[in-house]
Amino acid sequence: MSPLDPDTAAGHSPVRSLRYFNYRLWFGGALISNVGTWMQRTAQDWLVLTQLTHHNAAAVGIVMALQFGPQLVLMPWTGFAADHYDRRKLLMATQAVMGVLALALGLLTVMGWVRLWQVYLFALLFGSAAAFDAPVRQTFVSELVGERDLTNAVALNSTSFNAARMIGPAVAGLCIGAVGTGWAFVLNGISFVAVLISLTRLRGHELQRGERAVRKRGNLVEGFRYVAARPDLRAMVLMLFFIGTFGLNFPIFISTMAIGVFHTDAAGYGLLSSIMAVGTMGGALLATGRKEPRFALLTIGAAIFGIGCVFAALAPGYWLFAVALVIIGVSALTFANTTNALMQLTTEPAMRGRVMAIRLAVALGGTPIGAPLVGWVANAFGARWALGVGAAAGLLAALVGLRYAHRAGPRETRVSQASVAPSP
DSSP states (O other), rough: OOOSOOEEETTOOOOOOGHHHHHHHHHHHHHHHHHHHHHHHHHHIIIIIIIIISHHHHHHHHHHHHHHHHHHHHHHHHHHHHHHHHHHHHHHHHHHHHHHHHHHHHHHTTTTOOOOHHHHHHHHHHHHHHHHHHHHHHHHHHHHSSSSHHHHHHHHHHHHHHHHHHHHHHHHHHHHTTTTTTTHHHHHHHHHHHHHHHHHOOOOGGGOOOOOOOOOTHHHHHHHHHTTTTTHHHHHHHHHHHHHIIIOOOOHHHHHHIIISOOOOOHHHHHHHHHHHHHHHHHHHHHOOOSSHHHHHHHHHHHHHHHHHHHHHHHHHHHHHHHHHHHHHHHHHHHHHHHHHHHHHHGGGGGGHHHHHHHHHHHHHHHHHHHHHHHHHHHHHHHHHHHHHHHHHHHHHHHHHHHHHHHGGGGOOOOTTTTTOOOO
16 A cells, blocks of 8 residues: 555554654654753753842743744744745754754753843844744644645644653653753754654655645735634634734733742652643644534634633642643643644645645734733732733633634634635
């Protein structure tokens, strides 16, 4: 049987995408790199919060703003690149740049030369590289498995990412305690080698390259017009804005609760991040069994996210807070995966990179607004009130979803992979 032929026996298997050689190779390399990425995220927050400032949550918010802001600022060019250039080569370039940046920050930290402004600078540079990496990395999945198994591949990618999220923060906590914060950055830099090796060893003849966008006047703004003409995409973008801007500030939520409320150490903080990843991992595994995404899942995921943040804000102790984080993790992953799959499967292949760039820009690019605000709330009123902001964001997003579903009617309650929307 050809590796590109659908395997009937594995038609509904939760790991059916792994029958593709290219996807298996990519999955393995990405898992190793994702562990390193979560080590760096945890170490970076700990470095800023405990070594470069005196528990200043606003400084963590600034780092997040600089790291995710480029998703918004560079959005027209990142989506254009994903739709027009060779995605495999572009990924090799972005992954190499991020690896070098991680190594450089690690060496500065290990040598004891790191300063807060340097962390800000590296966050901005890393975020700029990641802005080009993210849309091409998400759309590249369709070249590995094709349209038929895209939903499953997106879910397995999330499983990999969240498996790493379970491992990375805990390993980072142990690494910080044993040899220092800088080595977590160094290990992350080394981990990018795994992705680069997987990209070089892909079987080119098995890549399922879709239609490429044709260069023409107005390419950079065409994605905005496309989304503006689609009520379903507009609703998803608004929901993403609320949750991405004010809800997905987990480094601030977890670090301020761990240190300011429960008075734990680096290991305890890393454990909370890993416990939350148990929830996101659960959400990812549930998603692998779904045949197709549905808009209703967005509304449900957003509502449960808001309720989970309420429970977390009111949690009287460390372990009840950890349970609330599991709930938040399941709901956040369900919401994120469903928007990813829906926006890809209902968008023309030639527009997919630009639409995904808009998705990422809204989900992550709102951080420059939300993270400093949430950090200020945590400093001024306490960590529990910061989680209240996240709760409000989730519930507002759920209301947007309900409003769209009411206006659209039953025809929009289920979206098939075959129903790729026509160009407006």
